[in-house]
Each structure stands twice: as structure tokens, then as C-alpha cells.
Amino acid sequence: MTLPHPALSATDPELAALVGAEEQLQAETLRLIPSENYVSAAVLEASGTVLQNKYSEGYAGRRYYEGQQVIDQVERLAVARAKALFGVEHANVQPYSGSPANLAVYLAFAEPGDTVMGMALPMGGHLTHGWGVSATGKWFRGVQYGVRQDTGLIDFDEVRELALKERPKIIFCGGTALPRTIDFPAFAEIARECGAVLVADVAHIAGLIAGGAHPSPVPHADVISTTTHKTLRGPRGAMLMSREEHAKALDKAVFPGLQGGPHNQTTAAIAVALHEASQPSFRTYAQSVVANARALAEALLDRGFDLVSGGTDNHLILMDLTPKEVPGKVAAKALDRAGIVVNYNTVPYDPRKPFDPSGIRIGTPSLTSRGLGTEHMAAVADWIDRGVTAAGKEDEQALATIRSEVAELMSAHPAPGLAG
Numbered sequence: 001m002t003l004p005h006p007a008l009s010a011t012d013p014e015l016a017a018l019v020g021a022e023e024q025l026q027a028e029t030l031r032l033i034p035s036e037n038y039v040s041a042a043v044l045e046a047s048g049t050v051l052q053n054k055y056s057e058g059y060a061g062r063r064y065y066e067g068q069q070v071i072d073q074v075e076r077l078a079v080a081r082a083k084a085l086f087g088v089e090h091a092n093v094q095p096y097s098g099s100p101a102n103l104a105v106y107l108a109f110a111e112p113g114d115t116v117m118g119m120a121l122p123m124g125g126h127l128t129h130g131w132g133v134s135a136t137g138k139w140f141r142g143v144q145y146g147v148r149q150d151t152g153l154i155d156f157d158e159v160r161e162l163a164l165k166e167r168p169k170i171i172f173c174g175g176t177a178l179p180r181t182i183d184f185p186a187f188a189e190i191a192r193e194c195g196a197v198l199v200a201d202v203a204h205i206a207g208l209i210a211g212g213a214h215p216s217p218v219p220h221a222d223v224i225s226t227t228t229h230k231t232l233r234g235p236r237g238a239m240l241m242s243r244e245e246h247a248k249a250l251d252k253a254v255f256p257g258l259q260g261g262p263h264n265q266t267t268a269a270i271a272v273a274l275h276e277a278s279q280p281s282f283r284t285y286a287q288s289v290v291a292n293a294r295a296l297a298e299a300l301l302d303r304g305f306d307l308v309s310g311g312t313d314n315h316l317i318l319m320d321l322t323p324k325e326v327p328g329k330v331a332a333k334a335l336d337r338a339g340i341v342v343n344y345n346t347v348p349y350d351p352r353k354p355f356d357p358s359g360i361r362i363g364t365p366s367l368t369s370r371g372l373g374t375e376h377m378a379a380v381a382d383w384i385d386r387g388v389t390a391a392g393k394e395d396e397q398a399l400a401t402i403r404s405e406v407a408e409l410m411s412a413h414p415a416p417g418l419a420g
């Protein structure tokens with residue numbers, strides 16, 4: 001169902017219709033992109049408040065504009081909730097999103113030309129971890145680790161050898177296509193040995209950490225960078241967290257180093273999401289995300305799919321479709337027509353190009369937000385299996401049949417924020 005937007009409909013019916021169409025699409029489809037989710041109605045409301053009419057350069061109590069009586073309280077609330085939820089000494093809730101948050105880390109701890117280390121993008125890392133096409137790979141000297149070809153897992157002897165040889169100023173751990181638990185203590189030991197700042201980019205798994213379904217990077221990482229809109233189920237934004245010793249450097253890097261005024265409506269929505277994530281029901285949610293991913297992985301393995309690393313420990317599954325003889329992009333586009341939204345993705349050691357890779361990446365945060373459980377994962381795996389087969393045969397009728405089956409299940413599981 002779609003939501004009423006009376007003012008928008010009266011002022012700009014064309015745009016209102018597009019918003020309604022997106023609401024319908026999100027309601028009817030099975031959304032499996034692991035970095036996406038559904039925010040609650042409360043988070044949606046907070047995002048659309050008059051807080052966005054205010055400029056607030058600076059930090060609570062130290063602003064460059066007057067009239068901050070309320071905004072300071074909003075930001076202090078968000079910061080206090082972040083600190084309590086993640087057990088950190090310092091939190092900055094102002095970064096506009098994950099990439100600016102990571103850029104602020106570079107500004108705080110490195111000089112242009114310094115060596116930095118992160119996981120290679122095609123291995124599951126992120127652009128901002130020093131990959132060549134990103135500013136972080138152009139302005140810094142990025143050295144990159146990967147996963148072993150035989151296991152799909154990080155080889156810590158290799159990471160240590162590279163770190164001791166290259167002596168990076170910053171080491172990033174975390175990424176965008178990692179189906180396994182991140183070993184924060186192992187990374188911390190290597191960072192200590194080579195004198196690097198360890199940054200845990202937990203954007204994908206922040207909600208799992210908050211809900212106790214993934215180990216915490218506290219106290220192992222020097223800095224924790226995260227977006228707020230993935231498993232954490234907040235608005236599109238980001239946070240940087242650390243021990244007190246790094247607070248000043250990080251705050252200065254975010255403002256005035258990199259950004260101007262914070263997006264106060266987003267800060268408010270982050271505060272709401274952090275409140276929701278501190279509730280017992282969010283722990284259940286986080287555990288269910290992982291249980292669903294494990295059940296889905298098992299069901300896919302049963303159907304002959306090749307999963308990178310052989311399965312998952314978290315919310316994410318990376319599938320290599322090479323044995324199915326269907327390129328990832330062809331499969332992703334066919335599944336989209338079947339009402340199943342995924343993204344095509346490189347797999348480690350992919351012989352194909354990033355814009356036409358061998359794999360697809362899926363995850364369970366969104367479907368879990370809609371109340372689907374492990375009992376539904378066989379059906380989901382079946383749809384993916386039939387969809388990939390139909391993609392190979394260009395069988396549009398089969399895709400249309402899946403689409404109607406998906407819509408039927410989805411209509412029985414209303415989406416948060418869209419439930420009306």
C-alpha cells in the first residue's frame with residue numbers, strides 16, 4: 001500500500017506519483033540487496049521534520065550559528081545513544097554518509113601520499129578503503145589484501161606480511177561483500193605490530209553488532225566507521241566512533257575539515273533508530289537476520305549454488321553463478337523482472353569485469369524486517385533458482401509467474417514504514 005502525501009500531491013503531483021510508485025515497488029518486491037532495509041514509520045517521520053530548516057555548523061555548545069536551543073539537544077541525544085549502544089567513549093553523528101565518514105578518517109590520521117591498506121574492492125572491500133578509482137586510492141598509496149582463492153577467507157599471515165612490508169598509516173577492515181565474521185582482534189594485533197590506526201568499517205554489520213549477532217570491534221579498533229541505514233535500520237547517514245583520545249582529531253576532520261552544516265533531520269532520525277536498536281526486539285531482529293541468511297545459504301547450497309566461502313556467518317551471501325553458466329548481470333536483471341531485487345557483484349578472482357561480473361550479492365536484512373523467518377527461506381531459494389534458470393533460457397513467462405508468487409507472499413508481510 002502507499003502512504004498519503006497530501007501536501008506533496010497538491011503541490012507536485014508528478015513527484016508524488018513517483019514516490020507512490022516507489023512505495024508500491026518496495027511493498028511488492030522481495031528486496032535482497034544486503035545494504036538496504038526498511039526504516040520504521042518513526043524514523044521516516046523524523047527524517048521529514050522542520051529540523052532540516054536549521055544550519056548548525058559546529059558541535060553542541062560550540063556552534064557558528066545561533067538558535068541551536070533544540071538542535072543541540074537532538075545531537076546530544078543521538079551521540080549519547082550511539083555511545084551507549086556501541087559501548088564507545090566518543091561518537092560523531094554528523095558524517096553525511098559512509099564515504100564522507102571514511103574520508104574524514106583519512107583527514108584525521110594521514111597525509112596525502114601516505115600508505116593505507118584495505119581489502120581490494122573485487123575481493124569484497126569498499127572503494128574508500130584505498131581502491132584506485134576512489135580519491136582514497138588517488139591521493140593515498142593504497143595497498144590491498146584479499147581472500148584466499150581456495151577458501152574465500154582472509155589469510156591473516158598474508159595480511160600481516162603485507163602490513164609489515166608496507167607499514168600503512170591506516171588499516172581498514174570490513175567491506176561490502178564479506179559473508180564471514182570479521183576477526184577484529186586479529187586485525188588489531190597486526191595494526192599494533194606495524195603502528196597503524198585500525199579502522200573497522202562496520203557499515204554492513206552495525207545492526208548485527210548492536211543486536212549481539214556479530215562480535216563488536218570494541219575495544220579492538222581505534223576507529224569505527226558505519227553508515228546508519230543498512231542493518232542498523234536508520235536513515236541514510238553515518239557515524240564515526242572511537243576512544244576519547246581520537247575524538248578531537250575525528251571531530252575536526254568531519255567539521256570543519258570536510259563538511260559544513262550537519263543534516264539535523266538525519267541526526268534526529270539516527271537518534272530514533274538508535275533508540276529502536278536498543279530495544280530487546282532489535283536483538284531478536286538481528287539474530288533472525290543471521291538465522292535467515294544461514295537457512296537461505298543452506299537452501300541455495302542444496303540447489304547446487306556456489307557460495308563464496310561456502311556459506312555465511314552474517315546477513316550476506318555472495319553467489320558465484322559461473323557453474324550455472326549465467327552471468328551475474330543477466331541473473332540480476334532477470335530476478336528484478338521476477339520481483340526479486342539483488343545486485344550483480346564481482347566474486348573473488350573474478351575473470352569477468354565489474355560491470356558484467358560472475359556473481360550476485362544477496363542478504364536478509366529487508367525480508368527479516370518484514371517478518372519472514374527461516375521457514376520461508378526454502379521458497380526464497382526456490383524463486384532464485386527458478387529465476388536464474390529462467391534467465392539462462394530467457395523465459396519471461398517463468399519470471400512473471402515468480403513475480404506474482406513473490407507479490408502474494410509480500411502482501412501478507414507488510415513493510416515497516418509502509419504498513420499504513
Ligand code: DSN
Nearest residue numbers: 035098126175176177
Ligand atoms: N553501497 C554500499 C553497499 O551496497 O554495500 C557500499 O557503499
